[in-house]
Amino acid sequence: MPVEQGGAPQRLIVAITGATGAVYGVRLLEVLRDVSGVETHLLISPAGIMNLQHELDIGRADVEALADVVHNVRDIGATIASGSFRAHAMVVAPCSMRTLAAIAHGLSDNLITRAADVTLKERRKLVLMVRETPLNLAHLRNMTAVTEMGGIVFPPVPGFYQKPRTIAEMVDHTVGRVLDVVDLREVGEKLAPGWMGLGNSNDPA
Template sequence: MPAPDGAVPQRLIVAITGATGAIYGVRLLQVLQGVAGVETHLLISPAGVMNLQHELDISRAQVESLAGVVHNVRDIGATIASGSFRAHAMVVAPCSMRTLAAIAHGLSDNLITRAADVTLKERRKLVLMVRETPLNLAHLRNMTAVTEMGGIVFPPVPGFYQKPQTIAELVDHTVGRVLDLVDLPEIGQSLTPSWGGLNPGAADAAT
């Protein structure tokens, strides 16, 4: 949605690639849809489209309807390909090992990897929800390279300490953590409250 009073919106680039876990990108878009002052820019790779259909039984058009702006991954001349475009952060959800490798080696061979390269060079936040297991040495080295560049490697590992009862709760916990990382804590906290400790109030009682 537009930012209030004509202010520049907080622009978040969301890319969905060919790793399993398309639900993370979709849920991120669902949560941000209609949020005042937040503008989502969506990219979906061809393999990402396949996963949306296979894992979630939804079409590309259905996912695109959740975003503020949709870009073609082949449109290397799009706004988000330039550092002069004031995007706040980028999340690749999920991030395939192929996309990770391209980002780690600076291969701006499509708009997803170019936008990620721009995010890194402009010292903005890049969160890669990498999804693969087990990991080989190439995967680990690529994760190290991206981390050394300033990116954040965020495997969507579920947390069980809040005793989730459904898959949706597991997904929301992870998406909430990602929203915290890209400086949207109020939205993130609505999905996954802060950990209160095993004995809430114990510290206050001790004082």
């Protein structure tokens, strides 16, 4: 597992906001909980707490117990609000369209959007697992703006080529892909092995 120079852990900020798909953030934390060399910093918006209760029947404390460090979304003075705090990357899982819009326009109106702004300005990886469909023009323009700033828009669209048998397998595959994107490839490949081809890809067309 990669670590920062000097043996310091890779710090990964995980934010859970009010879009459907709270399971992605929870599963990400579960996977990383016992991984040495990774330190998770958790943020949950008020709407994210509601979704945890509604979609997964779990409370805030249950999720916070999975993280190494927990931050209050109102604490703009937290460590992760500064670029001098060396976080490796940030994942918003799931990312509501409200959070996407705030990041796209640089509002920094809470610790989630401030941490995302810091991640972008420091040229670190920001992954937004945006959830909404169908998309209107405002959604698309905000996605474009974030992409132009260096962020990665990563809708949790399930793949079926791995022939998933359960929802849990579909979630794991997506989480594995996200871990790969933030350079935690060794962990991600356990959930989402690399594509090996169909076996007949060399046949003439």
